[in-house]
Amino acid sequence: MTSELQRLVDGLGRRLQRNVTVDDRRLRQLAFSSHEYGEIDRLREQSIFRRDVPDGALEWTFGAGARSAPGPFRPPVAPEIGATIQRLCVPIRQEGALLGFIWVLEGDGPLSEEELGSVLATLDTIAIVIQRDQLAQELYRSRARELVRALVVADDARLREHTAEELIDADLFVAAEPVVAMVVTVHAGEQALTDTERSTLEGWLERVSGRLSDRRHISLVRRDHGLLLLSDKDPLVSGDAKRHLAEELLDHLDRDLSGADVAAGIGEPVTELSAFFQSYGQARRAARVTRLVEGFGRVAGFDRLGVYGLLVRIPLDELTPQALPPGLRRLLDAGAKGEQLADTLEAFLDHAGDVQTAAEQLYVHRTTLYYRLQRIEEYTGAHLANGEDRLALHLGLKIARLMGLRHHL
Template sequence: MTAGPQRARPGSAELQALVDELAEKLGRSVAVDDPLVRMVCTSRHFGDEDPVRIGTLLQGRADNAAVRHVLAQGVARWSRPGFIDGRDDLGMLPRYVVPLRERGHLLGLLMVVVPDRTLGEQDTEAIAWAADLMAAQLYLEHLAADTWKTDERTLVLDLVDSHLATRTAARRRALERGLLGEAEHVLVTVVRLSRGTEPVRQSEAALWGALEGFRQTRSAQGITAIDQERAILLQLRDRPPRPTEVAAQSARILEELTTFLDPSTAPVIGVGGRHPGLHDAWTSYEQALVAARAARRLPSLKGVGDWDRLGEFAVLLQLPEHALNDSLVPKPLRTLTDAHGGERLRDTLRSYLEHAGSIPRTADALRLHRTSLYYRLRQIQEITGLDLDDGAHRLTLHLGLRIEELLATGDDAAA
């Protein structure tokens, strides 16, 4: 499965004609990008091309560093034209940027290469006139695209609905319209954003841009449902994906989102279980929600939760948010925490339990002499009043440690 940097959709012939006409009038290179700085259409060169422009022509978008530089200027929030600085280290000349807006929507960015950051009055008037026409054309295309995106979103939500009748009807619609084949395996991935500082439309565009490369790959066919803070990617495959494939896909989605969005949005990904057949998409979806909650609460997951690798967290995270609080921590574990040397003893206990009670492996992991380890374990038993040879007692302590991990990030981690 491969998915590199994604191209924006090609611009219409009408939009291309407007770009070419403006470029000839100015005698400068002109391009229209989408809100994620991915090329929609571009003019011929006028001797002012830079490495970023050339790379964009070859790849369909600038590299991530250049995209981050442009978006960092705040162009997605601009209400009027302005210059963005060049970057010698990126091979990027200054550009005059006009946000193409229609009815409040940012539809694209008109970019004119201006190495000396100087434009005459006639040039700015010509750019403004062309920008109005381009925005109107993009709005027509935007309306058409929104219609099918809305239809697809409804289909995805119905396919993962909790009601059997709704799911059954949705599967029939999907097959009749040829949107999904009869592949044998289904996987649902959920992406969630925090309420950051990005405009709503920019968040939606970023989610779409990060996921669209995985709608059709060599090994998967997918459909998406996207809103301002959440996205669902439903994929059908001929075989279950390998763990490395799932990890690579999730990493790529996160990389794209961190390029397109401000860090305050803090994206996380939840990957559901792998199931046979589209009829189990709803199960994978429910599991993906739990995995996304794990990714939000557990920094060790680095933003990606995978249901198949959550272990006991998969059970604990199905507790309602209000129930996941300090009252769940067993009293013996709280007593150990409050004891003298409690932190050291807790680390010893955690290692002992994670090594299945193996003295040799625990001693090696902690770099302790076995005599010292036995001494610490006796202390733990005396303080907690529990027997570490008793499976139920060990389970109590192990679950308590896991619950504390979930609580460590506090209330802000609720997904």
């Protein structure tokens, strides 16, 4: 928000000698008094330092009637969410539309009539500033999203370079930092998002990424997934923080979207903004692998996909049983016995033909393993001493996982 809103909040705080905060209608903090007047509680502390709504605060606020309150009201203290100091909440409206809230920490001394009048006198001005800033922010976000969309769909390298330059020149994204993509999906396949899914996904992408450093993140919702463009130099997403951010997003979506099947993928950093499409493609493939192959959890980084990072490039319409070697198809069609032999074959190949290690993984004697390998050769017609046969079977087993035909041991 603008420095004008900050000046208004600082001025109100000085006049009241109280801690003042202004939030938007979703309780996202827009401004808070820069000077602390007396004791503060954990709720205010967390909302300032985390730049997010602490857990339980939304339910507490709206449960107290914040959306429909015609004027100032006092939600009850709630130690369980850190609200241990009494607050005055004043809804901010413009032509009946709720824009946000003014919060005043009252403590043990309620505002006098004169002090309350001072708060109410600022309402119209604050409402106008918020409305103007929200319009400017929406234009800002729309332009940033339009350019990110162009960045990931453009086929021409010069067009991508021009788009990246425009993002930087328009002060929409920081220059000269490596970037990385995160893709979030809410159901399997390429099914288009419903209006509810799109709205919910967009809201949580904005809210969670809003805690990150300015000009180092842009969110976008596409036809069937959400996307975050992130600076890999932002300390708030370094190391495992990207995975934690993805897990948090998925937790919120899982809770708010009934029947959702959420997953996320993270690409590898690229040094140039114009090359962001590469990280984006990797993130999409990683999200796809999390759904098709067990063992990756809900969030997968492209750097952890191994051979699946290559195999997932196979178009979905090409993933049919005919993509598998004929001998392997016969093995997988042989029921429970075939599945047991497929597990044996995969363990043997995963361990580069080390019979002892494979036998230990399968909890069988080496003699049993040798017998099974002989049966596998009979079923498949392959020779496990032949490198090309081993490679074809190994890749076929991994492709079968992508097709959902096999599960982990």
